[in-house]
Amino acid sequence: MFPLELFEIMLIGVLGIGSQWIAWRYRLPAIVVMSITGLLVGPIFGIINPEEGFGDLYSPIISVAVAIILFEGSLNLNFKELRDISKPIFRISTLGAFIAWILGSLTAHYIAGLSWAVSFVIGGLFIVTGPTVIMPLLRQAKLNPRPAKILKWEGIIVDPFGALLAVFAFKVIEFLTGVIPDITHLLLFFAASVFAVVLGWAFGRGLGWMFEEGHVPEFLKSPVVVVVVIFCFTIADIVMHETGLLSVTAMGITLANMGISSISDMRHFKENITVLLTSTIFIMLTASLERETLLQIFSPNIIGYVVLMMIVVRPLSIFLSTIGTGLSLNEKTLVGWIAPRGIVALTVSSYFATILLNAGYQDAEILTALTFALVIFTVVAHGFSIGWLAKKLGLSSQGHPGALLIGSNKFTVELSKSLMKADIPVIIVDSNWESLSLARKEGVSFYYGDMLSEQTEHILDTIPYDYILTITDDSAYNSLVCTTFVPEYGRTNVFKISPYTEYGNGYSSGVVSKVGGRILFDKKFNLDDLLEKLDDGYVFRQTTLTEQFSYEQYVAEKDDSTVFLYLIKPSGQLKFYSEEMRTVPSTGDKIISLTPPTKEKEKIQAKIESIRDINQN
Incomplete structure (x- = not known):
């Protein structure tokens, strides 16, 4: 029975x-x-x-x-x-x-x-x-x-x-x-x-x-x-x-x-x-x-x-x-x-x-x-x-889900500025005051302290931030922070910059996939690669998908060196790119990417020619 x-x-x-x-x-x-x-x-x-x-x-x-x-x-x-x-x-x-x-x-x-x-x-x-x-x-x-x-x-x-x-x-x-x-x-x-x-x-x-x-x-x-x-x-x-x-x-x-x-x-x-x-x-x-x-x-x-x-x-x-x-x-x-x-x-x-x-x-x-x-x-x-x-009553975080960035450098500051333009709450956390100088200069919100310290836990208000992105030059520290906050934020909301020194080498993929959070953007691009792109004139570009300009067309036309960063759904939902990301962008989504300067120049030139044609007519 x-x-x-x-x-x-x-x-x-x-x-x-x-x-x-x-x-x-x-x-x-x-x-x-x-x-x-x-x-x-x-x-x-x-x-x-x-x-x-x-x-x-x-x-x-x-x-x-x-x-x-x-x-x-x-x-x-x-x-x-x-x-x-x-x-x-x-x-x-x-x-x-x-x-x-x-x-x-x-x-x-x-x-x-x-x-x-x-x-x-x-x-x-x-x-x-x-x-x-x-x-x-x-x-x-x-x-x-x-x-x-x-x-x-x-x-x-x-x-x-x-x-x-x-x-x-x-x-x-x-x-x-x-x-x-x-x-x-x-x-x-x-x-x-x-x-x-x-x-x-x-x-x-x-x-x-x-x-x-x-x-x-x-x-x-x-x-x-x-x-x-x-x-x-x-x-x-x-x-x-x-x-x-x-x-x-x-x-x-x-x-x-x-x-x-x-x-x-x-x-x-x-x-x-x-x-x-x-x-x-x-x-x-x-x-x-x-x-x-x-x-x-x-x-x-x-x-x-x-x-x-x-x-x-x-x-x-x-x-x-x-x-x-x-x-x-x-x-x-x-x-x-x-x-x-x-x-x-x-x-x-x-x-x-x-x-x-x-x-x-x-x-x-x-x-x-x-x-x-x-x-x-x-x-x-x-x-x-x-x-x-x-x-x-003004007693809760408003607007889009925010992002908490660990590590202050040129890339995180530029990334923060792009998020701020989209009305997304963002803050940079770093224990090095000198590293925070660029964030202070650019008007980006910051917190001076170690993310893993008990003092930070009691002082820093993390409620507005749904995502943690660890983007420092210390891969071990990035993994440690991710491992610490995965139980609180969930594995899908905790990211670390790629620890690979070059694609296919460095850390074994088996260890990387299990320690800490998900790899941010693409494993081909570590922090040095992203900083190098910024030095070469790469810019943050926003592209809105429409019925006339689909995601497939966007991918086909993009430069191979473009780095997909994140997308914003029409509902305001924020999603950061990673190799484990399964969401397929659709009509109405805004894709933010790190684009080669040639693409931006072509875009500007097209606008100039368009204005010239209108004036001539």
Whole structure:
């Protein structure tokens, strides 16, 4: 008999990663696509029900996945980022969270019709946003650094606090209603929370020390991290439910700020794991919903609650908590609107629904429907609006996707000038001040520093730039930069100038194709060749393809020494030439090439003759 559990695991994985690919391909919010996919295969068509299929393992799988996702997010929380945003981050995470809790609880009572006890529990839980929903939106919208950092830090820090606040509210309710006779349980709750933080810090310090002292080999570092995260989460959660999230967050922040040399490798590995976990967990959660839950979502009290949470509670909590923090009105507006709820809200609310029902609060039956309504409405609304709103408020990169050029020389400066003429953001990065003199003279944007240094990572705003082009005279450095940024930018967006000293010799093609990014333009032309062409009078020329002048005709007429550089599609999409480029230019495309001076002279002469003919007629 065919094992149905195996089929469910396979289908969940395929649907999760397939949803991510569709979202990438058509530039849609990934969490929206995943949620819709889960609903289709779950409650709508009834193909799978992971909660029934996995049985008792369902909740532990979700909990461990959330712990790993939250830990991976906290690895990005370096305190050096807080130079100019520490005040708003602190205010939003404390005062803002408290205001959101109170206002959210009042809304749940008066609008959703919940009892005071259930309202304060769910009000505490719904202050969370979380990395599973915030990170994909930040990658999609290309926000300016300050609002992006605020949303990232808030999402990761407040995530465990939301769950703890819900636990705290429930403990207070038990004390006030006499279920707990004394205040001992409340004190134990605070002690367990402190223990979770200390435990996470201790595991983080211990793991960091072992890595730095060489007690863990390179090939075991990432597996060891995953196992330790699960161990840390489990120990804290056994002591007090929901403190495990706090523990793994503390562990991640500790590791992120220890300056461990191999932390970037672990981060890349865990980013890949997180994408897989996020995809599968969203499919599992949405596919496990009941049809009755979906129908409940459209009841007036739930819709009214969700709308007020989005347009009143969230903006008000942000505006009140950030008074005097230096945030502009536009930044407050954006941060006040963006607050999508995700996996933590869904998983923890189902836990409290059971606890509250067992305690006699029958109105807790609608918690699952209420939570999913808030999740799906915020995910869809914020997912589709963040890019548009950020551009309207001037808080995201505008125009075409940009290019970041590593290495300052005559060719990169001329290439930058041609990109600037096409209204494409461009910047040159070099650690040699003298080499940057030409860029400064020609008015090209530049950054003085090493692209691989930690200081550059925290100072240089790389959001406007979709492509990295390494064009220095050091082939090893070019490959190193490409290898470093391939996980972040993708292999198709990272290029290096040809390392060949002459065509067919030098580096072996097998090594070149595997180390670093793709070879830029053509392997026949290294940096010396391009600089030599510029010295010989070669010019940057733009050619627009038309129905009368096709790409085939253009290739046939071009000089053999012409170097194809890049093309711009009518949509504004930028594509750099390389031997691995599969795009065939079509009508409307603009091709920029490095052309021999004879071609340019012929073009000028043709224009002169054309003008002469017109004057004669």
